[in-house]
Amino acid sequence: MKCECSRQESSLGRVLETDMRVPFVRCNEMGSFDQLQCIKDQCLCVDIHSGFPTSDVVNITSQGLQTLPCFNESGYNNDSYHRECEEKKSILVQTLYNRARIGLYAANDTETYEFCQPDGYYARIQQNDTHKFCSDKFGNQIANYAAILGSPEADTMTCNCARVELLLKEREAYEIPVCCSNGNYPKVSCRRGLCFCTDENGNQTSMEVPHEEIKTLDCYSGKNFC
Structure with a gap:
């Protein structure tokens, strides 16, 4: 695991600080590049670590995903590359863009929309x-x-x-x-009679103490641990 794709996605998010951005590259669940990449109906295979192409571009509308050498391992249906979240977000972004062109929508307006992960699934x-x-x-x-x-x-x-x-x-x-x-995650977690402080990822950040001494924890602020 090298997380090359997810790191690039994170960097792009800092440069383009908008939730309406449609990902231009898809990552896999391990943070590397998904070996199958598409822009609209143009698809190709890439190296999972570098993201560099490893095949020619294929028009999947006329030829289908199965013509790509990486298709058998990629876990996609032949009739669709984009996942539900990606499709919904793409449609909504295009709708808002069209509204903005005629002055009916400002780019910083608040809208309800779908959030997608870099792997195309729902966040x-x-x-x-x-x-x-x-x-x-x-x-x-x-x-x-x-x-x-x-x-x-x-x-x-x-x-x-x-x-x-x-x-x-x-x-x-x-x-x-x-x-x-x-x-x-709560600020305080207890397990098997021992309690400790936790961060937002659930990682233990303090020494364990018996439940009877829970008030001695720096993160303890009353009975509401949330």
């Missing part, structure tokens, strides 16, 4: 007209993890805990984390 935080909520990669809400738009819980939402909880439940893990109502 962990989604929103509707009233709430932000934690989502799996297919856009489905995870349990009841949500917060009202504009609330402190929504503004600080990461859904890191909710995503890990979902993953561990799918694997039938023995120990499942306890998350805040907005899907974040």
